[in-house]
């Protein structure tokens with residue numbers, strides 16, 4: 001019988017640079033801890049140090065490095081001759097890595113009680129160069145991952161739809177490619193230039209080929225979803241966007257009565273879902289739940305957001321959900337804004353939604369109100385608040401709608417369903433040309449209806 005492998009243990013490492021204040025530094029490490037927990041590891045300690053920058057070869061100063069090594073059972077020195085321990089974390093990233101294995105303990109025979117075990121992972125809250133990773137692994141004897149590596153790994157494990165899976169695999173390979181040189185132990189380079197294709201070249205070529213293949217598959221999947229999206233064009237659409245764990249899925253559930261996943265976990269949602277606002281309106285409103293943002297999001301993952309977020313781009317209204325009970329909510333808001341700017345969604349009209357107000361006291365509520373007079377303050381857990389939000393959404397669309405007259409020729413009565421779906425029919429009369437419909441809807445939807453009624 002197989003025994004359950006012990007939970008891998010991890011120590012966090014943070015560098016506080018001069019431009020980062022104590023609150024932000026603490027919050028960043030706490031967030032890293034939650035990310036690591038999402039990966040299934042247990043955080044057993046943290047080492048942090050104030051430094052000018054994060055670029056030093058050993059990341060930490062020698063004293064702190066020794067402190068860290070004492071926790072992990074390493075030598076505390078980088079030592080140029082010692083080979084770096086074999087990193088399963090990296091092997092996972094590089095190899096044909098079986099996706100079920102990540103997080104597996106370093107030594108399955110290990111059975112000491114947790115307290116006696118040394119942490120097998122050192123997780124650094126910054127992006128590291130391959131040589132920094134190698135140096136830290138030598139000094140600590142543990143496997144080292146950086147923030148980017150952790151995020152890429154979470155996405156890799158949580159992606160559900162085919163599109164998300166393809167995109168995350170691309171992001172992951174792009175993260176791995178530049179790190180290959182170090183982990184192949186230099187073996188690939190010893191033969192020197194001109195000695196034929198080295199292992200390293202071979203690995204790189206395999207990655208390039210795989211990337212090209214993925215790109216092709218992704219394009220096919222995207223053509224498909226473009227098609228589905230274009231069917232939803234001109235509909236009344238609102239998208240919930242914002243930092244991870246802000247409560248987007250909770251609001252989605254409350255607004256649409258759907259059973260989307262809600263979890264006190266970072267990146268619970270990785271795919272966009274679209275549901276109808278309940279109770280249903282005419283024309284109906286579609287609500288999209290989207291993937292959350294996080295600071296220092298790896299660039300290639302931003303690209304993968306671009307596609308899942310096309311939904312948001314095409315929405316007429318963005319609800320910017322923020323966890324108002326989080327002391328660093330402003331920094332989170334800024335991260336979300338900049339990702340949306342990057343994907344070009346900053347032109348879409350938006351409203352700020354300060355969520356989790358049930359956790360905010362009156363003093364703070366007054367401060368928030370003064371700072372964001374136009375924000376919608378609510379709790380996703382309060383049915384009254386959610387119903388008021390629904391009214392706000394409906395009022396927004398109502399203000400955008402126009403009234404017009406459409407004539408449905410007798411030969412085209414089959415299109416009546418389409419009319420009712422995209423617009424509100426105010427009155428119906430019959431004359432010699434057909435059904436005369438007075439309608440109210442978004443200008444784009446009415447133009448589209450007129451076009452399909454006129455087409456022969």
Ligand SMILES: Nc1nc2c(ncn2[C@@H]2O[C@H](COP(=O)(O)OP(=O)(O)OP(=O)(O)O)[C@@H](O)[C@H]2O)c(=O)[nH]1
Nearest residue numbers: 244245246247248249250263264267268269292380
């Ligand atoms: N107290 C309180 N908790 C809330 C509220 N809204 C959401 N939560 C909790 O916050 C946690 C995260 O909620 P989700 O709805 O999954 O957040 P999300 O924004 O979809 O997160 P990701 O999918 O990870 O990006 C859950 O534990 C929710 O129960 C609220 O208004 N008040």
Ligand SMILES: [Mg+2]
Nearest residue numbers: 248249268269
């Ligand atoms: Mg969610």
